[in-house]
Amino acid sequence: MTWAAVILTGGTASRLGGLDKAGLELAGRSLLDRAVAAVAGADEVVVVGPATGLPSDVLVTREDPAGGGPLAGVAAGVAALRSGHDRVVVLAVDMPRVTAATVARLLAASADVDGAWLTSRDGRRQLAGVVRPSLVPAQADAHGAPARLLMTAGSVRDVPALGDEADDVDTWEDVARLAGGESPGVAPHDRT
Numbered sequence: 610m611t612w613a614a615v616i617l618t619g620g621t622a623s624r625l626g627g628l629d630k631a632g633l634e635l636a637g638r639s640l641l642d643r644a645v646a647a648v649a650g651a652d653e654v655v656v657v658g659p660a661t662g663l664p665s666d667v668l669v670t671r672e673d674p675a676g677g678g679p680l681a682g683v684a685a686g687v688a689a690l691r692s693g694h695d696r697v698v699v700l701a702v703d704m705p706r707v708t709a710a711t712v713a714r715l716l717a718a719s720a721d722v723d724g725a726w727l728t729s730r731d732g733r734r735q736l737a738g739v740v741r742p743s744l745v746p747a748q749a750d751a752h753g754a755p756a757r758l759l760m761t762a763g764s765v766r767d768v769p770a771l772g773d774e775a776d777d778v779d780t781w782e783d784v785a786r787l788a789g790g791e792s793p794g795v796a797p798h799d800r801t
Contacts (some may be wrong), residue, residue: 612696614718616641616684617679617736618640619671628645630703630778643705647706648698649710655689658702663777677752679736680759685717687742694742699759701736704779711774723763729775734767736759737775747769774786 617630618641622767633643645667648654655668663669672685683699683711689695696719698712711727718725719739726738736756746754 610695610716610720611652612650612686612698612739613653613655613694613742614651614698614700614712615683616644616648616654616656616700616702617658617682617686618656618660618702619675619682625769631658633778636704638655640702640705644700644702644707647660647709648700649709650692651698652711653692654793655686657686657689672748672752676751678754679756680746680751680754681748683759684745684748687745688748689749696739696774697742697745699736699738699740699775704735704737704774704776705778706772706774706776708774711737711771712739715768718766718768722766723762724760725766725768726760727738728767728769729742730770731768734795735770735775735777 631639633640645654645663655670656663657670657672660669668689670685672681687697689798696716697717700707715725715727715737716739723741723744724738726734728734740759741763744759782789
């Protein structure tokens, strides 16, 4: 099975004062660096949104028009892939506890279904999952559409999070909690 990864970095981060989440650091590593490490086994990686300082084999694209939401970002990422793949891993950059082990569990869970999504303690599906690329709508159809359309497409398996791997960074309280006593910072280089 071949798989690609689409990392979403283009959110507005309004509750963080518009800070570029991708450049936010926890324990000395940016959220984008953590996300790229989590999908290191992918045959292709596409970052959708602002990003610089990436390995040369990582593609960067944006949804067009901008501001279409996560599903539009996934559609733009899939459209940017250079070749066909059996599966696409979708990962929001603000999920710093998703690791390569998380991605491996999601891929294994998707083996006999159309998609598998990480679920939080309360059972909500998170923007960390695996889908068949054929389920991702075209960019024009995805703009403004809710991500749940993809999360419920076809046959889907929920993968309960282990520990805090489904936690995301939406507020400064989230940053402090996930930093675990570390002093969070912003990556020293511009990611826009």
